[in-house]
Amino acid sequence: MDQADxxxxxxxxxxxxxxxxxxxxxxxxxxxxxxxxxxxxDVVVDLKPDHLAAFIERFPSAEFYLSEEAAREAIRTRGQFxxxxxDSGMKIDVVVKKDTPYDRAEFERRQRQPIVPGKExxxxxxxxxxxxxxxxxxxxxxxxxxxxxxxxxxISRSEIDIxxxxxxxxxxxxxxxxxxxxxxT
Numbered sequence: 001m002d003q004a005d006x007x008x009x010x011x012x013x014x015x016x017x018x019x020x021x022x023x024x025x026x027x028x029x030x031x032x033x034x035x036x037x038x039x040x041x042d043v044v045v046d047l048k049p050d051h052l053a054a055f056i057e058r059f060p061s062a063e064f065y066l067s068e069e070a071a072r073e074a075i076r077t078r079g080q081f082x083x084x085x086x087d088s089g090m091k092i093d094v095v096v097k098k099d100t101p102y103d104r105a106e107f108e109r110r111q112r113q114p115i116v117p118g119k120e121x122x123x124x125x126x127x128x129x130x131x132x133x134x135x136x137x138x139x140x141x142x143x144x145x146x147x148x149x150x151x152x153x154x155i156s157r158s159e160i161d162i163x164x165x166x167x168x169x170x171x172x173x174x175x176x177x178x179x180x181x182x183x184x185t
Contacts, residue, residue: 001085006092008119011023019047022124024095026040033154034152041092041093047097056068063087064085064086106124109124110122126152146181
């Protein structure tokens, strides 16, 4: 299984089960920006306890590692858990949708984009990738997040609502980071 197959498998499972989702993280920043190597898929899901049994069934233990206990805890705390495909070494980071004003707005803005010919999936919008990359940068200081943002601005700046990013950056306490990024692009 390659990354495109795993992404398609994940999207099919979520859509067939009626679980709202959006692809985020490195997959989204690559979609809107510059290619880079990644072995994981990040997805935000509106996963409820009554979805869990059917969701786990879609990732059988003969092919995937998925801890039911970790998934239950993630639902309870609005945290995250992983699904690992050991044969390929690829990982899916499953993040349960948070209930903050920003996270609700981000999820409502998601949009369908092509993932392979003839197949679409819900993706986070580029503005929200930029905002979350800044949040991650503030938390951990990884320059990779700033490089991803710079790549997105080089490739997709005309499609990015700069005013939206500026407004949310101010509300989220990211204005200094955002101003520095804009000053370098």
